[in-house]
Amino acid sequence: MSSTKHATEGDDAVTRRDMLNITATCMSGVGAALALWPFVHQMNPAEDTLALATVEVDISSIAEGEAIVVKWRGNPVFIRHRTAAEIEEAQDVVVDTLIDRQADNERVLAGHDKWLVVIGSCTHLGCVPLGSKSGDDKGEYGGWYCPCHGSHYDTSGRIRKGPAPRNLDVPEYTFVTDTLIKLG
Amino acid sequence: MAEWEAVKPQNKALAWFEERLPILGLVNNVVGPGTPSPRNLNYWWNFGSLAGIMLMIQIISGIVLAMHYTPDTAVAFDSVERIVRDVNYGWLIRPMHANGASFFFIAVYIHILRGLYYGSYKAPREVLWMLGLVIFLLMMATAFMGYVLPWGQMSFWGATVITNLFSAIPLIGEDIVTLLWGGFSVDNPTLKRFFSLHFLLPFVILGVVILHIWAKKVSDSGNPLGVEVKSGADQIPFHPYYTVKDAFGLGVFLIIFAYFMFFTPDALGHPDNYIPANSLVTPDSIVPEWYFLPFYAILRSITFDLGIPFTDITFVPAKLLGVIAMFASILLLFVLPWLDSSKVRSGAFRPAFRKFFWILIVDLIVLTWVGGQKPSLVIAQVAGIEFTVVNLGLLGTIYYFSHFIIVLPILSRFEKTLPVPESISSAVIKTAS
Numbered sequence: 001m002s003s004t005k006h007a008t009e010g011d012d013a014v015t016r017r018d019m020l021n022i023t024a025t026c027m028s029g030v031g032a033a034l035a036l037w038p039f040v041h042q043m044n045p046a047e048d049t050l051a052l053a054t055v056e057v058d059i060s061s062i063a064e065g066e067a068i069v070v071k072w073r074g075n076p077v078f079i080r081h082r083t084a085a086e087i088e089e090a091q092d093v094v095v096d097t098l099i100d101r102q103a104d105n106e107r108v109l110a111g112h113d114k115w116l117v118v119i120g121s122c123t124h125l126g127c128v129p130l131g132s133k134s135g136d137d138k139g140e141y142g143g144w145y146c147p148c149h150g151s152h153y154d155t156s157g158r159i160r161k162g163p164a165p166r167n168l169d170v171p172e173y174t175f176v177t178d179t180l181i182k183l184g
Numbered sequence: 185m186a187e188w189e190a191v192k193p194q195n196k197a198l199a200w201f202e203e204r205l206p207i208l209g210l211v212n213n214v215v216g217p218g219t220p221s222p223r224n225l226n227y228w229w230n231f232g233s234l235a236g237i238m239l240m241i242q243i244i245s246g247i248v249l250a251m252h253y254t255p256d257t258a259v260a261f262d263s264v265e266r267i268v269r270d271v272n273y274g275w276l277i278r279p280m281h282a283n284g285a286s287f288f289f290i291a292v293y294i295h296i297l298r299g300l301y302y303g304s305y306k307a308p309r310e311v312l313w314m315l316g317l318v319i320f321l322l323m324m325a326t327a328f329m330g331y332v333l334p335w336g337q338m339s340f341w342g343a344t345v346i347t348n349l350f351s352a353i354p355l356i357g358e359d360i361v362t363l364l365w366g367g368f369s370v371d372n373p374t375l376k377r378f379f380s381l382h383f384l385l386p387f388v389i390l391g392v393v394i395l396h397i398w399a400k401k402v403s404d405s406g407n408p409l410g411v412e413v414k415s416g417a418d419q420i421p422f423h424p425y426y427t428v429k430d431a432f433g434l435g436v437f438l439i440i441f442a443y444f445m446f447f448t449p450d451a452l453g454h455p456d457n458y459i460p461a462n463s464l465v466t467p468d469s470i471v472p473e474w475y476f477l478p479f480y481a482i483l484r485s486i487t488f489d490l491g492i493p494f495t496d497i498t499f500v501p502a503k504l505l506g507v508i509a510m511f512a513s514i515l516l517l518f519v520l521p522w523l524d525s526s527k528v529r530s531g532a533f534r535p536a537f538r539k540f541f542w543i544l545i546v547d548l549i550v551l552t553w554v555g556g557q558k559p560s561l562v563i564a565q566v567a568g569i570e571f572t573v574v575n576l577g578l579l580g581t582i583y584y585f586s587h588f589i590i591v592l593p594i595l596s597r598f599e600k601t602l603p604v605p606e607s608i609s610s611a612v613i614k615t616a617s
Contacts, residue, residue, distance in 0.1 A: 040363070043377065049367045069464055074369030076464045120464075121369075124503060126348040127341065128466040148345065148470050149484055150559040150574070163487050165503050 059115065060179035067132040069120060072183045076120035076128050077171060078144070079181065082155060086142065087113050090156035100167045104156045107170055117181065118157040118168035122146040129153060129168075144168070189218035214401060219422035222407035224612045228302075229405070229426075230433035231295040236393060237434060238288035243386050245281040246330075253333065255379035257372045260335035261460045279449035285327050286452045287441045289475035292320060301541055303529035304406045310521040312399040317517055319392050324476070326385040329378040331473060336457030341470045343370045343378070349483075352504040369463060409611055410530025411604060418608035469558050477555030478548055482584070483510040484559055485577035509581060516588050523588055526596035533602040537595050544587050551580040 055072050059079055062068055067080035082090070090104040108116055120128050124146065130136040131144035131153070139145030139152035141160045146153075151162030158167040173183045191208040193199045202208050212218035252271050254263040267274035296316070299305055305313035332343045347364050351357040366373030404413060413419055420426075444451060452474060456467045472480050486506035491498035500508070516523075531538045554577040561573040605611035 043363050043366055043373075045362060045365075045367045046373070049371075049373065071464060074367055074371050074463060124348075125345040126351075126369075127345065127470065128464065130466075147466060147468055147558070148341075163484075163502050163506065165501050 054182055054184035056176065057181045057183065058179060059181055064114075066134065069128075069132050070183075072119075072171065077183060078116070078118050078120040078132050078157070078168070080116040080118075080132070080155075082114055082116055086155040089142065090154060090158075093154070093156075093158075099159050100165070102156075102158060102167055107156050107158070107167070109173075109175065112175060115181075116155070116157060117171065117173055117183075119171050120144075120168070122148065122151055122164055123159065123166040123168065124149050124151055124162070124164035188213055191218070214397060215422050215427065217421045217423045220413075220416070220419035221405050221422045221426055222413055222608055223418060223420045223425075224407050224409060224608050225405065225426065225429075226408050227429075227433060228294070228298040228408075230430055230437075231291045231298060233430045234434060234437050235288065235291040235295055238284060238291050239386065239389060239393065242281065242284050242288060243390070245277050245284060246383070246386065248277050249281055250383060253379075255333065255376050257335060257375055257461070260333065260375060264334045276445070279445045283441065283444045283449060283452060285330065286444075286473070286475065287437070288323070289327070291437070292323065293475070296320065297545070300544075301531040301538075302406060302408060303410055303524070303526075303531065305517075305521045306524070306529050307521065308403045309399075309406060312396065312403055313521060314518055315392055315396040315399055317514065319389055319396060321514065322385055322389045322392065326382060326389065327473065327475070329382040329385070332375065332378045333382065334457060335375065335461045337459045337461055337465075337467045338454045338457040338470070340370060340461035340463065341466055342472055343374065345470055347374075349507050349510075352501075352507040354504070371463075406529070407608060408530060408532060409605060409608055410528065410532070411606075411608060411611075414607045415609070417613075471556050474552065474556070477553075478551035479510050479513060479555070481551040481555035481577040482513050482581045483507065484555070485509075485574055485581045487574060509585075513581075513584060516585070520588065520592075524592040524596050526599065526601070528601040528604055530604075533604050534595070534599060535602065536599045537592075540587060540591050540595065543583070547580050547583045547587070551577065551584065554580060 052073055055070065057068075057070050057079060059068075059081070062079065062081045064081050065083045065086075067078055069076045069078055071077070087104070093104075095101050095103050105113075107118075120132070122129050125148060127146050127148035129139075129144035129146040129151070131138040137145045137147075139161075141152050141154035143153040143155045143157060143160075145151070146162065146164065149163050151164035152160050153164075153168055154160050156167075157170075159165070171183055173181055176182050189209070189212060190206065191202060191212050193202055193208065198208070209218075249267065252263065252267045252274065254260060264278065268278050269275075271277075299313065299316070328342070328346060332339045347361055347370060350360045350364065353360060362368070364374070365371065366377065407413075454471060454473075459467075471477070483506045486509055487502055488505075489498040489502050490500040490505050526534065526537070528534055531541055554573050557573040559572065559574045562570045563573060563576060564571040
């Protein structure tokens, strides 16, 4: 066979053995990488953690201008009953001047302007911003203020000042009735 | 490299063993009479062995604590309180471990600063220096995870803030954070893995410490004059001279350590960590342990995006830039041997370098202070413009990086250094006149 001839050529010639060595090394490399995956993936959320699906919240007792904090998937969720002035303030902002450009109507459900539902975890480094309790510092824009690194959010939960890169996230939710919200 | 001196014990059984595994030879050649060392090491050279002893104290006290601690969010906080209140001598061992971390960092910081002043990072000790930095990084990871274990408010929120740093990584950041948490927030899976890794990492540190000492053996100790050993007259054996000197320093160090442990066990901690973790309430201000404050100040000082001014084009958002700056402040030290190319090693013969060294120390103290303050704190107000603690942090950060990237390269070119002595012995042995 012609290939056997190569084996007898000079030292730098590619031999069948080189080919076998390279393939074997590559394949064992792939095998080792695959064997590593379970050890990485075990760190991701387990099935029971993922199964913490939905939470229903009764919002009938939240007075205008007040907010409550509920826990969902380990994170706080702010549910705020906005006053007419707060809604107006949130809608009147020129969207182009915002850090993270989002109109107020993209952040609330249609027909439910009064209710703002956001995940209460600062998009900077995850602290819980103040402003849900009466007496809290609500920041310069009347929404929330994060005490950790000084981010100010407005009445639509949008970032207006400070190091946070994004608006407060809006979770997936629906209105079951006018006074019952289903998170998740 | 110093010669390896074999040990030949008189005792026949010992000699038989030594021939098969020269363990006495190893001791002799690392810290024994068979280890020639520069004769002029001053007390700043004590802190390496002090750091090593603190590592051992942490490992021993930590293993004992692990026998009583429960890594579960429901009972972690109480299990630590139980250690302090009910476990025999738990009142001693827990503060020993908590304050031990602080004193480990004190020893290591002085050890690193000694290296910066005396040019210990210069050839041929670059690898020795880098191994030290690896130890430092591992220590930071270990200390951070250890602080999470008592599951108080600072534990929880410190963990939340620090793990969220990784969300700044473009594209995959959020997935990495979920991977670190094992959920959608810092929770039980996070606590359990931190405990496991907090147990593992000290032994990894121990391994790197062995490499660090090995590299020291290969290139020999540096010394305050920064001139290499040239003859036997420049040296004295490690034992008994430096074992005694180290032991004396250890005594002083342990007295201070004991003072904190017995009389003010919580002085270096934060009272909020005695409030059990609550994922719905962030403490008024989240402050890391004192040894992380300068790096925390650097992280917080960046509040602007990097992009083309007056346009919307952003290359690096503020959050990512802050994280990069914080990590860069340590990673930068890996290339220090090449940033400072001055032929003169020791700060003792570099008058300008010495001034900048002390400015750097002041800068680090300022950054430490800044890291512990609330970001909104206004320091001064001039013509209606507020100068906040974050602005001061930015100035400190700029100086920190300038010191290494601008000052040292310029100094190593243009500085007029003082004459360096011919040898250690000619400089330190005074001939009677």
